[in-house]
Amino acid sequence: xxxxxxxxxxxxxxxxxxxxxxxxxxxxxxxxxxxxxxxxxxxxxxxxxxxxxxxxxxxxxxxxxxxxxxxxxxxxxxxxxxxxxxxxxxxxxxxxxxxxxxxxxxxxxxxxxxxxxxxxxxxxxxxxxxxxxxxxxxxxxxxxxxxxxxxxxxxxxxxxxxxxxxxxxxxxxxxxxxxxxxxxxxxxxxxxxxxxxxxxxxxxxxx
Amino acid sequence: xxxxxxxxxxxxxxxxxxxxxxxxxxxxxxxxxxxxxxxxxxxxxxxxxxxxxxxxxxxxxxxxxxxxxxxxxxxxxxxxxxxxxxxxxxxxxxxxxxxxxxxxxxxxxxxxxxxxxxxxxxxxxxxxxxxxxxxxxxxxxxxxxxxxxxxxxxxxxxxxxxxxxxxxxxxxxxxxxxxxxxxxxxxxxxxxxxxxxxxxxxxxxxx
Amino acid sequence: xxxxxxxxxxxxxxxxxxxxxxxxxxxxxxxxxxxxxxxxxxxxxxxxxxxxxxxxxxxxxxxxxxxxxxxxxxxxxxxxxxxxxxxxxxxxxxxxxxxxxxxxxxxxxxxxxxxxxxxxxxxxxxxxxxxxxxxxxxxxxxxxxxxxxxxxxxxxxxxxxxxxxxxxxxxxxxxxxxxxxxxxxxxxxxxxxxxxxxxxxxxxxxx
Numbered sequence: 001x002x003x004x005x006x007x008x009x010x011x012x013x014x015x016x017x018x019x020x021x022x023x024x025x026x027x028x029x030x031x032x033x034x035x036x037x038x039x040x041x042x043x044x045x046x047x048x049x050x051x052x053x054x055x056x057x058x059x060x061x062x063x064x065x066x067x068x069x070x071x072x073x074x075x076x077x078x079x080x081x082x083x084x085x086x087x088x089x090x091x092x093x094x095x096x097x098x099x100x101x102x103x104x105x106x107x108x109x110x111x112x113x114x115x116x117x118x119x120x121x122x123x124x125x126x127x128x129x130x131x132x133x134x135x136x137x138x139x140x141x142x143x144x145x146x147x148x149x150x151x152x153x154x155x156x157x158x159x160x161x162x163x164x165x166x167x168x169x170x171x172x173x174x175x176x177x178x179x180x181x182x183x184x185x186x187x188x189x190x191x192x193x194x195x196x197x198x199x200x201x202x203x204x205x206x207x
Numbered sequence: 208x209x210x211x212x213x214x215x216x217x218x219x220x221x222x223x224x225x226x227x228x229x230x231x232x233x234x235x236x237x238x239x240x241x242x243x244x245x246x247x248x249x250x251x252x253x254x255x256x257x258x259x260x261x262x263x264x265x266x267x268x269x270x271x272x273x274x275x276x277x278x279x280x281x282x283x284x285x286x287x288x289x290x291x292x293x294x295x296x297x298x299x300x301x302x303x304x305x306x307x308x309x310x311x312x313x314x315x316x317x318x319x320x321x322x323x324x325x326x327x328x329x330x331x332x333x334x335x336x337x338x339x340x341x342x343x344x345x346x347x348x349x350x351x352x353x354x355x356x357x358x359x360x361x362x363x364x365x366x367x368x369x370x371x372x373x374x375x376x377x378x379x380x381x382x383x384x385x386x387x388x389x390x391x392x393x394x395x396x397x398x399x400x401x402x403x404x405x406x407x408x409x410x411x412x413x414x
Numbered sequence: 415x416x417x418x419x420x421x422x423x424x425x426x427x428x429x430x431x432x433x434x435x436x437x438x439x440x441x442x443x444x445x446x447x448x449x450x451x452x453x454x455x456x457x458x459x460x461x462x463x464x465x466x467x468x469x470x471x472x473x474x475x476x477x478x479x480x481x482x483x484x485x486x487x488x489x490x491x492x493x494x495x496x497x498x499x500x501x502x503x504x505x506x507x508x509x510x511x512x513x514x515x516x517x518x519x520x521x522x523x524x525x526x527x528x529x530x531x532x533x534x535x536x537x538x539x540x541x542x543x544x545x546x547x548x549x550x551x552x553x554x555x556x557x558x559x560x561x562x563x564x565x566x567x568x569x570x571x572x573x574x575x576x577x578x579x580x581x582x583x584x585x586x587x588x589x590x591x592x593x594x595x596x597x598x599x600x601x602x603x604x605x606x607x608x609x610x611x612x613x614x615x616x617x618x619x620x621x
Binding site for chain 3: 029030031032033034035036037038039040041044045052055056059060061062064065066067068070071082140141142143
Binding site: 263264265266320325326328329332333335336339343347352353355356360361362363366406407408409410411 | 443445
């Protein structure tokens with residue numbers, strides 16, 4: 001697994017995606033009546049969690065160790081969640097920030113795996129893991145039920161995004177277009193699932 | 208820690224062990240009334256979790272990123288758990304699949320560590336961690352009590368297997384024989400603990 | 415990120431810090447009425463957890479795989495927790511062992527990151543993650559509320575230590591002195607928070 005320099009997303013996307021997930025972490029900490037420092041820590045582990053798991057699996061250093069913008073982005077997000085009026089964050093904003101982070105990190109994970117020479121199917125799986133890991137770590141550390149256990153579609157949205165990234169890459173669709181289409185599709189599916197409460201059929205005992 | 212090419216198990220064993228743990232993950236997801244996609248995700252993180260932790264600690268890429276059979280094995284296992292009659296999976300089958308995965312991944316973890324030049328004692332410890340990590344990740348993500356906290360023997364069975372692998376290697380026992388003996392011993396101990404409810408003495412306050 | 419050979423702490427400090435965290439893990443397992451083997455496993459994952467996460471993020475092999483003293487230190491700690499009179503461990507000893515482990519591993523994590531060429535801010539963040547990860551893993555695997563969710567200062571103490579390590583390094587303070595000052599400051603802050611129940615202001619809804 002040598003580091004070929006192929007199509008990779010601009011660092012700005014990774015920073016924006018980190019900030020989105022970080023926001024969901026800071027909001028959860030605020031909801032759980034934690035302090036600002038703990039909220040910043042939650043912003044950190046949620047924001048960089050998925051990408052860090054991805055990098056550990058790909059056997060490369062964690063992306064945020066060599067990026068000078070990730071730490072300020074995390075801190076700014078925590079300050080934003082902390083000092084803006086509480087009513088901004090009522091309702092499902094935490095879930096929307098999570099949905100955007102899910103779609104973004106799934107694109108980032110799949111793309112980085114493909115860039116490092118991983119085959120399409122494992123690359124897509126790694127993308128799903130990258131997208132879901134941040135939210136799982138946030139929820140497990142906070143001691144709340146993991147978001148992937150919710151009834152509405154979640155992992156499926158990540159799978160749609162990851163599948164589209166590898167499919168469109170195989171069809172030689174220009175990378176930027178493929179990333180936008182794939183990310184938007186997953187975000188739209190997750191959003192629709194949240195709005196209309198769409199669920200896949202659950203396992204039912206009679207079968 | 209250079210990658211010497213010594214005695215390693217055939218890839219088939221890793222795929223079979225992954226499928227066994229994956230089965231326990233898919234069965235737990237079904238029991239928790241999750242969807243098929245979530246059940247596949249549980250099959251994945253349980254199936255590859257222990258080996259992935261092992262590879263992250265050994266500082267090599269996750270084994271399943273370069274294996275074209277792991278993903279189909281996970282999917283087939285999830286389909287099997289999903290579409291076969293429910294009564295097949297009643298009782299303790301989840302625990303039996305877990306026990307087989309525990310013994311297999313403990314052998315795989317210890318052997319890979321030895322193959323990469325790790326000393327016997329840390330190699331055995333890494334084997335125990337490899338064996339136990341998949342089930343721990345499955346239970347933590349699902350939000351159920353971790354299997355290692357159960358009263359019956361669990362970590363001890365992994366320790367028996369890992370200890371036998373390093374002991375038999377030190378005695379120059381042929382690798383294939385050593386792996387089978389060590390794996391069977393741990394599986395038998397865990398199985399006996401399940402059948403007869405064997406427990407080690409727990410910490411008691413008076414001491 | 416090349417492995418320059420700069421100021422690193424003597425291995426003895428890492429072994430002592432591992433033993434301190436390991437003690438907190440063994441004590442929690444005893445409190446939860448687990449067996450000796452499970453208590454040893456908790457001592458292991460708590461003791462080496464933070465440093466292992468650090469090493470996975472830095473993309474180097476886990477420190478304890480090449481250290482012949484970590485395993486005996488873990489075992490000795492588990493035996494100590496198990497066979498000494500129970501009343502020794504009443505009260506908050508678990509929290510004090512955790513506080514000493516927190517300060518020590520935060521110094522170790524920050525220092526190793528700086529030594530591997532990570533910039534000061536991400537190095538300090540990695541130090542905080544290193545310090546907190548062991549206790550988080552211990553609590554999550556045990557199924558008890560994570561220590562970082564407690565009302566008293568915790569993450570803040572790690573942040574103080576990590577900040578002092580990078581600040582004193584930037585001021586060219588001799589390494590040994592910097593490590594002691596930084597570690598003591600974080601330990602004292604955490605200790606004071608435990609004794610006088612010091613809390614930072616929590617998020618309050620009106621804002």
